[in-house]
Amino acid sequence: xxxxxxxxxxxxxxxxxxxxxxxxxxATGYPSLFWYxxxxxxxxxxxxxxxxADDKGSNKGFEATYRKETTSFHLEKGSVxxxxxxxxxxxxxxxxxxxxxxxxxxxxxxxxTVHP
Amino acid sequence: xxxxxxxxxxxxxxxGQRVTLRCSPxxxxxxxxxxxxxxxxxxxxxxxxxxxxERAKGNILERFSAQQFPDLHSxxxxxxxxxGDSALYFCASSPRRQxxxxxxxxxxxxxxx
Numbered sequence: 001x002x003x004x005x006x007x008x009x010x011x012x013x014x015x016x017x018x019x020x021x022x023x024x025x026x027a028t029g030y031p032s033l034f035w036y037x038x039x040x041x042x043x044x045x046x047x048x049x050x051x052x053a054d055d056k057g058s059n060k061g062f063e064a065t066y067r068k069e070t071t072s073f074h075l076e077k078g079s080v081x082x083x084x085x086x087x088x089x090x091x092x093x094x095x096x097x098x099x100x101x102x103x104x105x106x107x108x109x110x111x112x113t114v115h116p
Numbered sequence: 117x118x119x120x121x122x123x124x125x126x127x128x129x130x131x132g133q134r135v136t137l138r139c140s141p142x143x144x145x146x147x148x149x150x151x152x153x154x155x156x157x158x159x160x161x162x163x164x165x166x167x168x169x170e171r172a173k174g175n176i177l178e179r180f181s182a183q184q185f186p187d188l189h190s191x192x193x194x195x196x197x198x199x200g201d202s203a204l205y206f207c208a209s210s211p212r213r214q215x216x217x218x219x220x221x222x223x224x225x226x227x228x229x
Contacts, residue, residue: 034217043118043206043220089159093216103149103172104208104218106159 002027002094006107013114019077021110023064023090026071031092033057033066033073034104038087047075047088080114087111119143122207122221130229134195137224141188141209147171148190149210149218150182154203165190197228 007022025031032051036044048057053068062077073090090107119142129135141148150162152175161174165184176182179197184190194201204225208218 032216036220043120043222044208045118046217046219049217103161103164103174104151104159105161108158 002031002092002105004090004092004105004107006088006090006110009109010111010113013080013112015082015114015116016079017114019075019080019084019112021075021088021090021112023073023075023107024071025073025090025092027092027094027105029095030068031094033064034091034093035062035064035073035075036089036091036106038089038109040086044089080112082114082116085112085114118219118221120207120209120219120221122205122224124224125222126225126227128227128229129197131197131199133197133228134193135197135226137192137194137205137207137226139190139192139207139209139221141190141207142211142219145209145211145219146188147210147212147218148184148188149208150176150190150192151206151208152203153206153223159206162192194226199228202226202228 003026034049035047037047048059050057050066056065064075087109089109091104121140123138146167148165152160162176163182164172182192204223206223208220210218
């Protein structure tokens with residue numbers, strides 16, 4: 001079945017440091033890929049997405065490129081801020097039928113803490 | 117604000133009881149998804165409705181059921197509750213059946229005591 005694997009956390013960085021959170025996936029067909037962010041006490045917010053190979057999603061300084069050859073969608077940011085502290089989830093939506101129809105499959109989440 | 121509204125925000129109930137969680141999707145969205153978030157299982161897909169019809173089931177227990185009404189709001193019914201059902205339950209909506217991003221509500225935190 002479909003699966004998403006994220007790098008183990010938590011990740012602790014100083015402000016202005018470079019961020020990478022690794023994400024790899026297994027899916028049948030050509031999935032759409034997403035990064036969601038969850039701030040404390042809140043729901044998940046879509047951070048960025050990519051729907052086909054070599055697409056780059058970007059938002060708020062975050063970027064991720066859909067790499068079909070390595071089945072990866074790593075999240076990067078050049079300079080993190082304290083306000084970026086949150087839990088980040090990589091997810092995929094695979095075309096298909098039956099139990100996979102329309103659903104998102106999530107990675108386990110990576111806790112990011114940024115210190116001043 | 118995602119436009120998805122979930123009520124109640126918090127719920128505390130005893131084992132063996134039954135609760136109903138409610139979700140109002142974004143205006144115009146026909147798809148509603150339910151997810152369970154727990155520390156040990158992470159985010160798990162429960163069920164998907166599209167325009168009133170069930171489209172897919174995930175790891176949803178037989179004690180749980182859901183429906184989507186003609187006005188597109190959805191309810192998740194949890195019965196014979198057990199301690200292990202304590203979790204955050206999210207509803208998400210999207211405009212199409214698949215392949216697009218979903219917009220999440222703030223969740224209902226269920227605590228079974």
